[in-house]
Amino acid sequence: MKNGLHPLVMIALVAGVTLLGRALPTWTLSLATIAASNALIALGIVVLARTGNVSFGQGLFFAAGGYGVALIANAWGLTDAVAQVIIGAACGGLLGLIVGPFIARYSGIFFGMLTLALSMVFYGALVKSTALGGSDGFNVGRPTLLGLSFTDPREADFMLYAVSVIVTGFAGIGATILFRSEFGLASLAVRENNLRVEYLGISANRVISINFVIAAIFAGASGAFALMAQRHIDPQFAYWTTSGEFVFVAVLAGTQSVAAVFVASMALELVRSFSSLYLPNTWQLVLGVFLLGVILFLPRGIGSLWIRKRRKRSTIAANAPIAAETGAAS
Amino acid sequence: MNPVLSVRGLEKKFGAVVAADALTLDIAAGQKISLIGANGAGKTTFVNMVTGYMKPDRGSIVLDGIDISRHSPRSVARLGISRSFQIPQLFVELTAAENLSVAISGVGTRMSLRAPAEADGRHDNAIELLERFGLGDLADRPISELAGGVRKLIDIAMALVRRPKLLLLDEPTSGVSAEDKFATMERVIHAVAPDAATLIFVEHDMEIVSRYADRVIAFYQGRILADGAPSEVLKDQAVRRYVTGGLQ
Amino acid sequence: MNFFLTIVLDGLIQASWLFIVALGLTLVFGVLKILNIAHGSFYALGAYIAASAVTMVAARGFHPGIGFVAMLVAVALIASAVGLLLERCLLKMFYGRDEVVLLLVTYAVFLIFEDLTKLIWGVNPIYATQPYELFGNLEFAGLYYVGYDLVLIPISALIGFAVWFGLNRTVIGKIVLAVIHNEEMSVSMGVRVNRVYAVAFAFGVLLAALAGALTAPKISMQPGLSSDVIILSFAIVVIGGLGSIEGAAVGAILIGLARAASVHLMPEAELFMIYFIMAAVLVFRPEGLFKREMARRI
Numbered sequence: 001m002k003n004g005l006h007p008l009v010m011i012a013l014v015a016g017v018t019l020l021g022r023a024l025p026t027w028t029l030s031l032a033t034i035a036a037s038n039a040l041i042a043l044g045i046v047v048l049a050r051t052g053n054v055s056f057g058q059g060l061f062f063a064a065g066g067y068g069v070a071l072i073a074n075a076w077g078l079t080d081a082v083a084q085v086i087i088g089a090a091c092g093g094l095l096g097l098i099v100g101p102f103i104a105r106y107s108g109i110f111f112g113m114l115t116l117a118l119s120m121v122f123y124g125a126l127v128k129s130t131a132l133g134g135s136d137g138f139n140v141g142r143p144t145l146l147g148l149s150f151t152d153p154r155e156a157d158f159m160l161y162a163v164s165v166i167v168t169g170f171a172g173i174g175a176t177i178l179f180r181s182e183f184g185l186a187s188l189a190v191r192e193n194n195l196r197v198e199y200l201g202i203s204a205n206r207v208i209s210i211n212f213v214i215a216a217i218f219a220g221a222s223g224a225f226a227l228m229a230q231r232h233i234d235p236q237f238a239y240w241t242t243s244g245e246f247v248f249v250a251v252l253a254g255t256q257s258v259a260a261v262f263v264a265s266m267a268l269e270l271v272r273s274f275s276s277l278y279l280p281n282t283w284q285l286v287l288g289v290f291l292l293g294v295i296l297f298l299p300r301g302i303g304s305l306w307i308r309k310r311r312k313r314s315t316i317a318a319n320a321p322i323a324a325e326t327g328a329a330s
Numbered sequence: 331m332n333p334v335l336s337v338r339g340l341e342k343k344f345g346a347v348v349a350a351d352a353l354t355l356d357i358a359a360g361q362k363i364s365l366i367g368a369n370g371a372g373k374t375t376f377v378n379m380v381t382g383y384m385k386p387d388r389g390s391i392v393l394d395g396i397d398i399s400r401h402s403p404r405s406v407a408r409l410g411i412s413r414s415f416q417i418p419q420l421f422v423e424l425t426a427a428e429n430l431s432v433a434i435s436g437v438g439t440r441m442s443l444r445a446p447a448e449a450d451g452r453h454d455n456a457i458e459l460l461e462r463f464g465l466g467d468l469a470d471r472p473i474s475e476l477a478g479g480v481r482k483l484i485d486i487a488m489a490l491v492r493r494p495k496l497l498l499l500d501e502p503t504s505g506v507s508a509e510d511k512f513a514t515m516e517r518v519i520h521a522v523a524p525d526a527a528t529l530i531f532v533e534h535d536m537e538i539v540s541r542y543a544d545r546v547i548a549f550y551q552g553r554i555l556a557d558g559a560p561s562e563v564l565k566d567q568a569v570r571r572y573v574t575g576g577l578q
Numbered sequence: 579m580n581f582f583l584t585i586v587l588d589g590l591i592q593a594s595w596l597f598i599v600a601l602g603l604t605l606v607f608g609v610l611k612i613l614n615i616a617h618g619s620f621y622a623l624g625a626y627i628a629a630s631a632v633t634m635v636a637a638r639g640f641h642p643g644i645g646f647v648a649m650l651v652a653v654a655l656i657a658s659a660v661g662l663l664l665e666r667c668l669l670k671m672f673y674g675r676d677e678v679v680l681l682l683v684t685y686a687v688f689l690i691f692e693d694l695t696k697l698i699w700g701v702n703p704i705y706a707t708q709p710y711e712l713f714g715n716l717e718f719a720g721l722y723y724v725g726y727d728l729v730l731i732p733i734s735a736l737i738g739f740a741v742w743f744g745l746n747r748t749v750i751g752k753i754v755l756a757v758i759h760n761e762e763m764s765v766s767m768g769v770r771v772n773r774v775y776a777v778a779f780a781f782g783v784l785l786a787a788l789a790g791a792l793t794a795p796k797i798s799m800q801p802g803l804s805s806d807v808i809i810l811s812f813a814i815v816v817i818g819g820l821g822s823i824e825g826a827a828v829g830a831i832l833i834g835l836a837r838a839a840s841v842h843l844m845p846e847a848e849l850f851m852i853y854f855i856m857a858a859v860l861v862f863r864p865e866g867l868f869k870r871e872m873a874r875r876i
Binding site for chain 1: 613668671672675677678679681682683685686687688689690692693694696697701805809812813816820844847848849850851852853854856857860861
């Protein structure tokens with residue numbers, strides 16, 4: 001299993017992309033920030049999808065992270081961007097720790113429905129709670145970094161871009177290590193045949209729960225980014241169509257490659273900004289057609305464009321006839 | 331000497347069908363036991379109960395002093411009983427070596443975050459096991475590209491990873507052609523020997539049974555019809571009438 | 579006492595149209611094993627078509643009763659055609675794929691319909707209130723109700739009965755039931771499952787659109803309608819058990835009552851209540867209240 005880059009190369013890549021932000025025009029910068037932030041939550045869905053479970057309710061953790069950060073920011077004046085990401089991740093992770101073990105027992109459609117139901121329970125509660133602004137939500141101040149506040153909007157945008165690219169980049173590196181690991185292999189095994197996994201003495205529920213918590217942490221951090229970018233939060237964070245869009249990115253990316261998640265997320269944001277610019281009210285139409293196309297022609301996501309080729313090559317090389325193999329024994 | 335496995339008064343009903351009726355037997359270390367019986371006689375139900383997949387209605391299953399009759403498949407596996415399946419249960423999108431790596435990562439209490447290839451050499455065992463079954467050169471092939479007979483062997487290899495106290499094989503030669511069946515069974519017996527001394531296999535082929543088993547248990551309608559050396563059991567009148575169909 | 583009666587009546591009015599939507603959703607799941615996210619879009623489609631039909635008829639000065647009939651006919655025709663077309667040209671390509679994949683396909687259809695309705699009918703609210711006055715106001719146990727609302731209850735019951743009768747007492751219905759319970763077996767008995775799929779899906783679309791049409795005079799049609807309705811009907815079929823008709827009825831009544839009760843007792847807690855019930859049912863009875871145990875095959 002030598003596919004993929006060395007972690008050090010990946011760190012260099014993250015640094016390069018971060019510095020690239022200096023050269024990007026402003027509109028690309030905020031677009032890339034949103035793409036990185038969406039990639040983070042979609043990456044979580046991919047992590048979980050490798051156990052065979054698709055969550056239609058990541059909005060739950062997305063909103064938990066966002067609201068957690070927003071409440072702490074307004075109560076204690078904690079505006080540091082890095083601290084906010086950590087708080088968001090912690091809020092998502094803690095909630096994931098509560099929900100994960102109990103939800104791991106379900107699979108397939110029931111898993112999807114239950115995650116959706118839980119996010120909608122949260123949505124319903126948020127709409128109801130007047131202390132949190134009800135369905136209108138509330139605003140938060142500009143984030144700072146290490147005591148610096150950014151009054152120049154261009155600098156503020158770059159700061160947010162840098163933090164989101166670095167955090168998402170490191171999450172990506174972490175996910176790559178996870179995918180290649182023993183644990184990652186066991187996760188794939190759970191997706192294919194969880195009963196056999198149990199027969200091998202491995203707890204499928206535990207494997208799913210751990211992946212679930214990782215996905216929740218990513219979603220919580222992503223919620224913190226969304227909050228920092230919009231400086232506003234409302235229950236829409238937890239609504240099912242929000243989660244749906246993240247699932248879309250994950251499906252587009254497929255479960256084979258971390259890089260694909262970033263590509264998919266960026267592609268989605270580009271399409272979104274172009275279609276809202278030139279073709280108003282067709283954004284979801286484009287999205288839907290796009291999704292159908294991917295499911296039909298690239299069932300394993302755009303990641304399969306480069307991963308599958310590699311596999312094919314190696315299998316052709318090892319093309320020993322099976323019949324000869326069994327025949328030789330007799 | 332204490333038996334490895336001790337079964338007492340095991341009962342299981344599916345509605346009106348009695349799949350296990352007062353099954354009582356002891357299995358000593360080192361025995362190679364064949365379970366025979368017509369379809370629906372209760373062999374697979376017995377295997378399913380011993381491996382924790384089904385809970386018996388009544389009775390006990392004791393493995394080395396621990397009653398496992400209420401344990402989960404995972405717990406039973408960790409206590410030392412492994413099984414293979416009549417229809418191989420593999421992870422078809424993974425390679426043969428990866429399949430065994432998954433099995434290996436289940437040994438011990440925690441999984442590593444390192445890649446199997448880099449993790450402390452315990453995954454060398456995966457290749458070694460495949461080689462023992464004569465499948466070393468297929469290690470990097472995805473299961474989806476492998477033939478049924480090969481899958482069956484990999485399924486058995488995975489069950490061996492834990493070096494089980496007791497290994498249950500569900501029809502190891504089903505689906506193998508008549509010419510290949512002895513060769514396949516020969517391979518299995520030799521490959522299994524270093525890691526699993528005590529073996530139970532469900533088998534329909536009486537030639538295989540008489541050649542490889544040193545004890546035969548014949549099932550009929552959930553009960554044990556006969557239990558003993560192959561030469562005696564296969565000659566038994568009742569066994570000939572209800573199990574082997576008087577063909578021999 | 580009056581207060582309690584208000585809640586029950588309001589709940590039943592809600593339940594009546596919710597049941598029609600959920601019935602379609604549960605039938606489609608039962609036959610095709612697809613959890614159809616686009617189901618809410620068909621509801622919205624029905625509502626919008628109905629609005630157009632009503633407005634057209636009213637503009638020509640006809641009686642609102644004619645508008646009412648016209649909207650039902652228009653919706654029935656268009657919805658059946660849309661349903662058949664979608665099943666034959668799109669869904670068919672994905673049969674045999676994982677159930678989650680089919681879920682995503684219907685999600686894509688949902689997204690497409692969201693914008694199609696915007697492109698056709700715009701983003702501003704549309705009204706079609708003419709038929710709402712059709713039955714005047716009725717007094718019931720000292721309470722005044724809009725007649726149209728009360729009429730929905732027997733209409734819904736009638737549709738429910740018709741579906742039940744159609745499934746259990748007609749040959750076509752029995753074939754559909756056979757496919758629901760054991761598809762392999764019915765294929766081997768010579769059932770042309772493809773046709774059953776097409777008919778069942780089109781019928782599911784029809785039911786959703788009819789519910790949309792029937793509620794169109796009561797509400798304002800605007801974007802977001804479909805995502806709210808699908809989430810309500812999901813809750814209903816999950817509570818009742820996916821694929822169960824009795825379940826859909828009980829689920830609809832439960833959700834209808836819960837909505838009505840929270841509107842009167844705890845405004846805005848409505849959504850919370852509904853999903854809370856749904857989550858609780860999923861946790862304790864993931865197969866729903868009415869689903870019989872399904873044998874697991876390994």
